Amino acid sequence: MVREKDFDIPFSGLKLGTHQFDFDIVESFFELFENSEVKKATLKVAIKLNKKATLLDLEFDISGNVELSCDTCADLYLQDLNEQFNLIVKFSDLVESTESDEIIILSTREHTLSLAKSIYEFIHLSLPSKRSHADEEECNQDMLENIRQFEIKEQTEKEDVEIDPRWASLKNIKHK
Ligand SMILES: [Zn+2]
The missing domain is CATH 1.20.5 (Single alpha-helices involved in coiled-coils or other helix-helix interfaces)
Structure with missing residues (x-):
């Protein structure tokens, strides 16, 4: 069973510059979230974290496959995914700082970056709007x-x- 903590990066001890983090995403990851559309997947999430003096710049590379239901025949099929996302982590103690999918604001006292939720959101953003077997013959x-x-x-x-x-x-x- 995976835990959200497994996707934490203790960034404060890292030197300035680029660091690589790799995560394997399997079925139990999606059990951490209620109502996940994805239930089964075999994915690799490669994260390149560039630590700069005032912010963290992250590049996510998501590749592998997820099990989805085909729009045409309703059977489950494996959908290949290969998507990239960027995430910026800024530091501020102002309450009004706004976050988004691409920007996370952490307190200046924070030492750990939790990535489970971002990984979850990026996987769902990777899903195609049209879901079907590659060929209708496979339906x-x-x-x-x-x-x-x-x-x-x-x-x-x-x-x-x-x-x-x-x-x-x-x-x-x-x-x-
Ligand atoms: Zn089908």
Whole structure:
């Protein structure tokens, strides 16, 4: 079982310059978060941290695959991911400092950077808007056939409605 703490970087002891951190992301990582869309994945997150005098500059490289549900046939499939993200960590004790996906503000008294939440968010930002098997031939053919049958049935029912005058008048009411 992984813990959020496993993704902490104690940065205060690091020398100025670039440091490399590699994390393996597996199933149990997503159990740290409620309602994660991703449940299964095999990912590598390579982080290049550049420590500067006043800030930390991080480059995330996320690669591997996640299990998603196909939009076309609803079966699970493995989606390759290969995405890069940047994160800047600034230091301030002002309450009004604003954070975003790309900027984290830490107190000047902080010594540790927690990256679990950023890794989680970046993985979800990497997910494609269209999710499907690379080729429709890989789709669940039985399911595709069911969907086709269902669409034919729906189409026939629609035509019935148009033919039946009682339904036709109801339809007019609905459109008013
Ligand atoms: Zn499919």
